[in-house]
Amino acid sequence: MAELAIDRLTLRFGGLVVLDGVSFSVEAGELLALIGPNGAGKTSVFNCISGIYHGDGAIRFRGQDIRGKAPHQIARLGVARTFQHGELxxxxxxxxxxxxxxxxxxxxxxxxxxxxxxxxxxxxxxxxxxxxxxxxxxxxxxxxxxxxxxxxxxxxxxxxxxxxxxxEPAILLLDEPSAGLNREEREDLARFILRIKHELKIAMIWIEHDMQMVADLADRIHVLDYGRTLASGPAESVLKDERVVAAYLGTGKKT
Amino acid sequence: MSDRMPRASGYFRTGYAQEMALTKTRLERASLFVFVVLLLAFPYFASAFYLDLANQVFLAAIGALSLMLLTGYAGQVSLGHAGLLAAGAFTAGILYKEINAPIYLTIPAAAVTGAVLGVIFGLPSLRLRGLYLAVSTLALHFIVVYLGGEYETKRGFSTGITIDAPVIAGFRLYGGKIWYFILLTFAAGTLLICVNLLRSRTGRAWRAIHSHETVAEALGISIAGYKLLAFVISSAMAAVAGALFAYYRSFVSVEAFSLFLSIQYVAMIIIGGMGSLLGALLGAVFVTLFPYLIEAALMKLPNAQSYAGLLFAVNYAAFGVVMILFLVFEPQGLVGIWRRIQTYFLLWPFKHKPVAGARK
Known part of the structure; x- marks a missing residue:
């Protein structure tokens, strides 16, 4: 059974659709990178998982639906997260x-x-x-x-x-852990992430903008763009996907 | 809580429990011992006037410590502190008048009353923050004082409730000296409870809520639970202080619990230094003794008697000026000054702190 499975997660703020039917799952010891341009809804996915936002759809932790639970209850089940700016x-x-x-x-x-x-x-x-x-x-x-x-x-x-x-989480949600780190600190971070994966077998969902790091470390990549899933799968294929390249880098063609 | 700078060389710790100890070095233990001996010896040398001052300081210290837990650590602003003191005092007074309850029942009863009120006026804190919360706690003050006043008029104690000196096992608790030891015990006990809470799970949860509510919640801390707990514990302590005040003064009246008293308690924790128990104690000493200092200073002036009528006004004004001066020039309060002096001597003959590892 997947450690965490998200099924057709949809989040609306009034008329603004932040997440539109996002589905993915992550296994124990798996490192899933969640990428996408700014405003794609990556952090919103985390906020839904940790109970800060309430979306529609199902969020199952080891088979148990945790949607609607308070953030502290979800944390107690073993869902831990970091924040973009540290927030210590x-x-x-x-x-x-x-x-x-x-x-x-x-x-x-x-x-x-x-x-x-x-x-x-x-x-x-x-x-x-x-x-x-x-x-x-x-x-x-x-x-x-x-x-x-x-x-x-x-x-x-x-x-x-x-x-x-x-x-001592079962799932670790990492929200841009490498942002603001220098080269050396990034390498340390990569080492820590790999050690967690191999030694502690914790499932990790990892929001990241450093594509080099993602390509090197992630088992699978899930790409969001404007709240929708753009692509999902192993690193090699996803990073070559035309739509992903277009969303990230833009294309030469005029649209 | 932990040391920010090595206090002494040559003390090596060999277990984590040693880092949790309240006194870590022989010098600390020795100075604590001397301080306690001085405190215990004080009533045998002091005049009745100074004894009364010390007792007032102890009462203020209990109130200030409890408010520091709530505001300085858990980050919940309260202007209802005088209301809680009043609630404690009236619980003791009413129980004494109505059923002649002994002191060992009325004090716990006051704590329970305080705790219940803590839940009630803690509830708005789940929705409100900062100034809005402060205003909602203000409501509690007016409700308690109103109820106290109603009781006084309905039962015909319109000038206040008098309480006879309590008797425990045939021993009459009367006089400044006995009350010095009682109040000292309660103040020390309150301090110990605060220190213990702050070095364990509850204290960390409060401080976490103070700096980042959302993050604290994402770490598994129940925000509602710990906010209410802070209100309950703080209010129970304040109510006990109120009950002790009633017994010490042998008198309860709503006039003693004005809004100005609440402001004085807030002043104590600001002047003393937010987020420090030592600050609460220093603030309690300062704010309690301040009017007496002003009076003494005024009386030193030539032609003193002619200003006597101004004393009240001068007191209030000076109090305001001191508050402003502290907010502007020493936001860390008395404890900030104390730390600076300490650092000066720790570093001597050098002037600057080492760069790494021992900031602030």
Missing amino acids: FPHMTVIENLLTGRHARIRTNPLAEMLFLPSVKREEVRQREAVERIIDFVELERYRHTPVGGLPFGTQKIIGFARALAL
């Missing part, structure tokens, strides 16, 4: 940001927390160990205790990525 909690340290990312995995109740009972302390230490493993994974050790607001943008993007990973 600037006054919190890297560790605190990641611990917040693990919110859904922590089981302590506020009454016990008020007294910081030994059970709470044990749980916090356990969570901290889990967070340290992720910090180790994304190589952020030196920034551990630094409030993230003052860190370089590229580092912040990686922290946002790590925060999504902290949820």
